[in-house]
Amino acid sequence: xxxxxxxxxxxxxxxxxxxxxxxxxxxxxxxxxxxxxxxxxxxxxxxxxxxxxxxxxxxxxxxxxxxxxxxxxxxxxxxxxxxxxxxxxxxxxxxxxxxxxxxxxxxxxxxxxxxxxxxxxxxxxxxxxxxxxxxxxxxxxxxxxxxxxxxxxxxxxxxxxxxxxxxxxxxxxxxxxxxxxxxxxxxxxxxxxxxxxxxxxxxxxxxxxxxxxxxxxxxxxxxxxxxxxxxxxxxxxxxxxxxxxxxxxxxxxxxxxxxxxx
Numbered sequence: 001x002x003x004x005x006x007x008x009x010x011x012x013x014x015x016x017x018x019x020x021x022x023x024x025x026x027x028x029x030x031x032x033x034x035x036x037x038x039x040x041x042x043x044x045x046x047x048x049x050x051x052x053x054x055x056x057x058x059x060x061x062x063x064x065x066x067x068x069x070x071x072x073x074x075x076x077x078x079x080x081x082x083x084x085x086x087x088x089x090x091x092x093x094x095x096x097x098x099x100x101x102x103x104x105x106x107x108x109x110x111x112x113x114x115x116x117x118x119x120x121x122x123x124x125x126x127x128x129x130x131x132x133x134x135x136x137x138x139x140x141x142x143x144x145x146x147x148x149x150x151x152x153x154x155x156x157x158x159x160x161x162x163x164x165x166x167x168x169x170x171x172x173x174x175x176x177x178x179x180x181x182x183x184x185x186x187x188x189x190x191x192x193x194x195x196x197x198x199x200x201x202x203x204x205x206x207x208x209x210x211x212x213x214x215x216x217x218x219x220x221x222x223x224x225x226x227x228x229x230x231x232x233x234x235x236x237x238x239x240x241x242x243x244x245x246x247x248x249x250x251x252x253x254x255x256x257x258x259x260x261x262x
Contacts, residue, residue, distance in 0.1 A: 001054045003080070004246040005072060007063035008109065009132035010155075014043060015243045016054045022243065024052045032067040036074035059084035060092075060250040062108040062242065085253055087111055087246070095252050098145040106145055109242055110137045113220065116245030118143035120238070121216050126207055127241065128200055128234065130221030132156060136203055138211070149203050154196055154223055161188065173223065175230055193230070200233050 002017040007030055015025040026046050047054060059076045061084050063069050069086060076084040085092045087108035095115060098106050109129070114137055117125040123141035128134070133156070136149035152160070154173055162170040171185050173192055181187030208215050219227070219234035220241040228237045238244075 003056045003059045005061045006242050007068050036071045039075045040079045056080040060246045062087045062112050096143040112242045112245030113137050114139045114145035115248050116241045119248050124215045126217045128219050130223040
């Protein structure tokens with residue numbers, strides 16, 4: 001079985017692919033001090049609790065936190081007896097190479113999103129990924145990642161507002177009943193919620209105008225369904241987009257290796 005690991009700045013997602021579907025998905029906080037042994041104890045305990053006894057033979061990792069990768073490599077070597085593919089490393093091939101400025105290395109999550117979006121929808125796609133940052137990834141007609149936009153994430157904006165203004169409380173993001181708030185919490189929720197609606201609408205409109213041809217807009221990340229409820233921001237919302245991209249990249253590398261050995 002294949003273990004896919006999507007390590008973001010805030011959370012890390014582990015998912016097991018049995019060759020047909022993802023049979024389990026688990027989330028933990030991203031901590032650079034977590035050791036390989038701690039990862040394994042946590043992961044094996046969840047497998048036991050859910051009755052999933054997976055024989056992990058392959059692992060692929062996407063990590064926006066470089067310091068985490070070492071312990072994940074040790075986890076794979078020590079407990080799964082395999083060398084993981086790490087998206088963004090030279091040995092991990094992509095179906096189509098990104099087309100960006102020389103020397104620029106796009107984030108591995110953005111590369112996985114591009115591969116996934118092309119596999120599911122073809123080219124000419126904008127992926128809006130709500131994570132620690134809000135990323136806009138542009139996928140060309142042939143499936144290449146060709147650039148995008150990075151904006152502060154929703155929760156990061158809420159945290160900064162709370163820390164920077166002593167009188168303002170920390171609030172959870174939700175869709176307010178009205179635009180005009182009648183208390184402090186409602187005012188903050190309205191500003192953040194409708195502010196990000198405007199941000200997504202404005203940036204995707206400018207991307208489409210600059211790109212000059214029709215584009216499909218895909219929302220992903222934990223808060224994508226919340227924003228999709230209010231406006232027609234996305235053509236589709238797919239919470240497993242990055243994991244699917246990791247699986248596609250793994251399959252591509254495995255097929256390429258078998259072809260070389262033939």
